[in-house]
Amino acid sequence: MERLLQANRDSVVVIDEAYVDFGGESVVPLVRQYPQLLVTHTLSKSRALAGLRVGYAIGHPDLIEALNRVKDSFNSYPLDRFAQAGATAAMEDEEYFRAMCLKVVATREKLVSDLQGLGLEVLPSVANFVFARLPGRDGADIAAKLRERSIIVRHFRAPERIAGFMRITVGTDEQCAGLIEALRDIVSAG
Secondary structure, three states: OHHHHHHOOOOOEEEEOOOHHHOOOOOHHHHHOOOOEEEEEEOOOOOOOHHHOOEEEEEOHHHHHHHHHHHHHHOOOOOOHHHHHHHHHHHHOHHHHHHHHHHHHHHHHHHHHHHHHOOOEEOOOOOOEEEEEOOOOOHHHHHHHHHHOOOOOEEOOOOHHHOOOEEEEOOOHHHHHHHHHHHHHHHHHO
């Protein structure tokens, strides 16, 4: 990240840390060194407030002031009182937030282990989802078979390098167990 920032001193560099709370490393400490760095966080993922569309940015005061000027001129996403109250409550409940992040990480680790136990290749993840594929099988076909069982995973046909993979969101332990059971049936059926 520092090489990127050093090579772009005259450009704003935006780093999206939507998933950082699930095990990533934040670049927020670099904001003091690099006034062109803007780090964005959302409350949609680790704070479970996707429907509220709330987030925040961390950056040099001049950069934040410029963003506020633009926001105040073109704000097409104003935050109503309910969104503000929900966001405030979520930010204040640090104990619940930490517990939920730890729970997602633990569930993700078990999910990865279970997927690998079925023969799936799972890419490393520090998010609330994993990319997984069953070598030699079509990811779209497996996703469709899961959908028939009311289990929704995402499949991307492009770019080609991820066409075989499914994007599997880390759900509850029960949801993940249901996914593994369904995949076990699909894998064994060939």
